[in-house]
Amino acid sequence: MGFGAQAQSPATSPAASAKQAPAKEGFRTWSWNKVSGNWKRMKGAVKERWGRLTHNDIRESQGRRETLNGYIQSRYGIDRDAADKQIDEWLKTLK
Known part of the structure; x- marks a missing residue:
């Protein structure tokens, strides 16, 4: 490799990128794992989207x-x- 050239790691290679879910219109959507991992902060957004859910419904779902x-x-x-x-x-819709 020449000066300034870097080997691509498997995680950043074009082949690895092609395996990931495509980004929508220039931004990457949240995965459910990210929502689940941030569940305490997401409860309000869930309630806003599905207003018929009770706070108990949201709490008991625990990000599942x-x-x-x-x-x-x-x-x-x-x-x-x-x-x-x-x-x-x-x-x-999450950013």
Whole structure:
């Protein structure tokens, strides 16, 4: 390698980048792992998005997507796929 050249690590190589989920319109959306890891701070955003959920529903879900999905289904009378779609769309709005 010449002066100033650096080897790319596997994590930053173009091949590794291609395996990651594509960014939407110039920004990267949050993963559920990030939401779950920041659950205490995310509770307000969850309540704002799904106002029919009780504070108890949100607290008891403890950042678990499947549990939150179940509460959304119950409070909004929708099926699992519809709740999943709502969660996915909500994740895209987080920055």
